[in-house]
Amino acid sequence: MINMHYTACSLLKITFKSLLTFFAREEREDTMPNTEPKLYKLQKKDLVACILRVFAKLVLFSFHRITMEGLEHLPKEGPALLLPKHCTYGRDVALEAIALHRATGRYANFLMRAIASRFYEWAGGIKIARPKDVRRVPGARALNRASFEYIRWLYLQGEVLVAHPEGTRNPYDMGALKMGVIKHLMDVENEAGRCIPLVPIGIRYRGYWVPFSRIEVKIGEPVYADDFENIKHLLSYLREQISQLSGWVI
Numbered sequence: 001m002i003n004m005h006y007t008a009c010s011l012l013k014i015t016f017k018s019l020l021t022f023f024a025r026e027e028r029e030d031t032m033p034n035t036e037p038k039l040y041k042l043q044k045k046d047l048v049a050c051i052l053r054v055f056a057k058l059v060l061f062s063f064h065r066i067t068m069e070g071l072e073h074l075p076k077e078g079p080a081l082l083l084p085k086h087c088t089y090g091r092d093v094a095l096e097a098i099a100l101h102r103a104t105g106r107y108a109n110f111l112m113r114a115i116a117s118r119f120y121e122w123a124g125g126i127k128i129a130r131p132k133d134v135r136r137v138p139g140a141r142a143l144n145r146a147s148f149e150y151i152r153w154l155y156l157q158g159e160v161l162v163a164h165p166e167g168t169r170n171p172y173d174m175g176a177l178k179m180g181v182i183k184h185l186m187d188v189e190n191e192a193g194r195c196i197p198l199v200p201i202g203i204r205y206r207g208y209w210v211p212f213s214r215i216e217v218k219i220g221e222p223v224y225a226d227d228f229e230n231i232k233h234l235l236s237y238l239r240e241q242i243s244q245l246s247g248w249v250i
Contacts, residue, residue, distance in 0.1 A: 042154075042157070042159075043121045043122065043124075043126070043150075044107060044109055044121075044122065044123070044124040045122040045123075046107050048119070048122040048123045049097065049107040049122075049123050049124050050107070052094075052097070052123050053094070053097050053098060053101055053107075056094035056097070056098065057094075057098050060091065060094060060095070060098075060215075063211055063212065064212065064213060064214070064215045065212055065213070065214045065215070066095070066214075066215045066216075066217065067214065067215075067216050067217070068099050068102070068217045068218075068219075069216075069217070069218045069219065070218055070219030070220060070221075071099060071102060071103035071219060072103070073199060073219045073220060073221050073222060074099065074100055074103040074104050074199065074219060075104065075160070075197060075199070075222070076103075076104045076105075076106075077158065078158050078196075079154070079155040079156070079157075079158050079159060079160065079161075079194075079196045080160045080161070080196060080197045080198075080199060080222070081160075081161050081162075081163065081181070081182070081185050081196060081197070081198045081199070082096065082100070082108065082160060082161070082162045082163075082199045082201055083163060083164075083165045083177075083182075083198060083199065083200050083201060083238060083242060084096050084162065084164060084201035084202075084203055084242070085164075085166070085170075085174075085201065085202050085203045085204075085242050085245070085246040086164035086166050086167075086168065086169050086170060086175075087169060087170070087171045087203055087205055088169065088171060088205070088208065089169070091215075092164070092203060093110055093162075095203060095215065095217055096108065096110075096162050096201065097110075097124075099201075099217055099219065100160065100162075106160055107124055108124055108159075108160040108161065108162045109124045109125075109126055109151075109154055109159055109160065109161050109162065110123075110124050110125050110126065110161075110162045110163075111125075111126050111128045111161070111162070111163040111164070111181065112125040112126060112127060112128065113127070113128070113130065126147055126150065126151065126161075127143060127147060128143070128144060128147050129141075129143050129144050130167070130168075131167070131178075148184050151181075151184065152184070152188050152191075155185070155188050155192070155196060156188075156192060161181075163181045165177040165178055165181065165182065165238065165239075165242070166178070171205070171208070173248070174239065174242070174243040174246065174248045176239070177235045177238060177239050177242075179231060179235065182198070182225075182231065182234065182235065182238075183231060185198070185225065186225045186231065189225060189226075195224050195225075195226060196224075196225075197222035197223070197224060198222065198223050198224070198225070198234075198238065199219060199220065199221075199222050199223075200219075200220040200223075200238050200241040200242045200245060201217065201218070201219050201220065201242065201245065202216075202217070202218040202219075202220070202241075202242055202243075202244070202245020202246035202247070203215070203216070203217055203218075203246055204216040204218075204246050204247045216247070218245040218246075219245075220241045220242075220245050223237065223238070223241075
């Protein structure tokens with residue numbers, strides 16, 4: 001059974017790559033991509049996002065017992081920043097997309113590593129360079145500036161953004177939250193004169209490779225930056241909420 005589950009997860013990865021070839025007709029390169037900003041034009045294509053969501057749902061729900069709580073907290077309209085726990089590659093993003101669409105019928109935009117291909121942009125991915133890459137990879141700073149300008153435009157268009165605030169996978173612990181994407185949201189709020197909800201999301205895997213093991217997705221109540229004295233208090237609260245929703249004690 002474990003081999004069957006491993007094979008299914010491998011099939012999910014292979015299918016993603018096959019769809020990449022079909023839609024993008026380009027190879028993925030481990031180099032810093034073009035930093036030209038793509039402002040005022042939505043990169044995400046709902047058809048591509050729908051295909052991935054349907055296939056991921058078929059695979060995940062066939063080999064895991066998945067429960068989702070707090071779906072009513074996901075915004076049905078307007079901009080929002082969803083902040084989920086980051087445990088694994090692939091499965092986390094799929095679960096987040098499935099939960100949002102189930103509750104609201106919406107497709108989100110996801111922050112992804114800068115080496116992500118054009119296909120992942122069509123699925124809602126936004127290329128972002130990691131902090132360590134900003135210091136050593138040419139073009140990384142320019143890429144991030146362009147990406148955050150695009151994110152600002154997305155908020156103003158009423159789009160949903162998903163960002164893993166830990167910045168990296170922490171499957172067996174709760175990492176510290178990175179400030180960048182949250183500070184950027186606060187800057188957009190100040191410039192645009194509007195409030196954007198932040199939604200903490202917990203994800204807990206009872207077994208990563210055990211067939212029919214349980215995955216629990218718990219969505220917390222939205223909060224607003226204006227409700228906190230400063231960003232330090234906001235980050236502390238969000239980390240505590242994400243940790244509790246994921247079953248961790250900090």
